[in-house]
Amino acid sequence: MSAQHPGDIASRLAGVRSRVAAAERAAGRAPGSVRLLLATKTIPLEGVRAALLADAAARADDSAASxxxxxxxxxxxxxxxxxHLLDLAPEVHLIGPLQSNKVNQALSAASCVESVDSLALAQKLATRCTAAGRVLDVMVQVNVSGEATKHGVHPDDAVRTALDVAGLDGLRLRGLMTVGAHSPDPDRVRSGYRLxxxxxxxxxxxxxxxxASAVELSMGMSGDLELAVAEGATIVRVGTAVFGSRPTP
Structure with missing residues (x-):
């Protein structure tokens, strides 16, 4: 049975939901306070649809689940x-870098851009959204680890950037996003999330x-979601824990 088999995906998705629920309990947080985002980079369309269908089936038995x-x-x-996902009506976020020449393409499909890493990018998004008469949800990406391989504004500049983004017409600041430190030291990873x-x-x-709407913390992935939930994550981004090893491009 392949890693992308619908039965495997449904089973792993249920397992991740159990992990999130256990992390919420361990942190003394309310059930359902953390939403699960499926990171679908390189995952074939049929795998994404299988996950969405499995999620819908599971929620039929749990009306409180998001x-x-x-x-x-x-x-x-x-x-x-x-x-090809419109019939399932998922909320779709862009979580990777966005180049200014691809803003129009991103706006055609994304309901939220989590990877706003500069005021200049935010201004481009705001200009296009205002012209189109829409409001786009955004998050400011912060590089809490200081690693050169990570995108995001420097923590020292994050508050000012977020306040500037929040004031732009056409955008709704929903919160902040980060990619945790690539480290085997849980204290280092957790300190970034705390920051x-x-x-x-x-x-x-x-x-x-x-x-007022800047409440979200999108942080934590398959390997460290428990650390992120303990530090207040409201969204955890999980890929391999649900879909298995990513297909080779």
Whole structure:
């Protein structure tokens, strides 16, 4: 049975939901306070659909469960898959880098861009959204680890950037996103998530225009979601734990 078999995907999805629920309990958080985003980079369309169908079936027995979110890293995959998911009506996020020349493509399919890593990018999104008469949910990506391989604004600049983004017409600041440190030291990983939470709290509690909705913390992945939930994650992004090893492009 392949890693993309619908039965395997459904089983692993249930296992991840159990992990999230256990992490919520361990952190003393309310059940359902953490949403699950399925990171579908390089996952074939049939695998994504299988996960969405499995999620819908599971929620039929649990009306309190929130639907999973879909997250794409690459604009070309986002645009290619989105039309074939319309019947399942998922909320689709862009979670990877966005180049300014692909803004229009991203806006055609994404309901949220989590990877806003500069005010310049936010301004481009805002201009296009205002012209189209729409409001786009966004998050500011912060590089809490300081690793050169990670995208995101520097933590020292994150509050100012978030406040500036929150004030732009056409955008709704929903919170912050980060990719945790690539480290076997859980304390180092967790400290980064703690830092993101502190930045979020400062933005949310600032009283500045557009910050009231900045409540989300998108952080934690398959290997460290428990650490992220313990530090306040509201969205965890999981790929291999649900889909198995990624297909080779």
């Amino acid at each position: 639907p999973v979110l879909i997250g794409e890293n690459r604009v070309q995959e986002l645009v290619a898959k989105a039309p 993101l939470r502190a930045i979020r709290d400062e933005v949310r509690d600032s009283g500045a225009p557009g910050t």
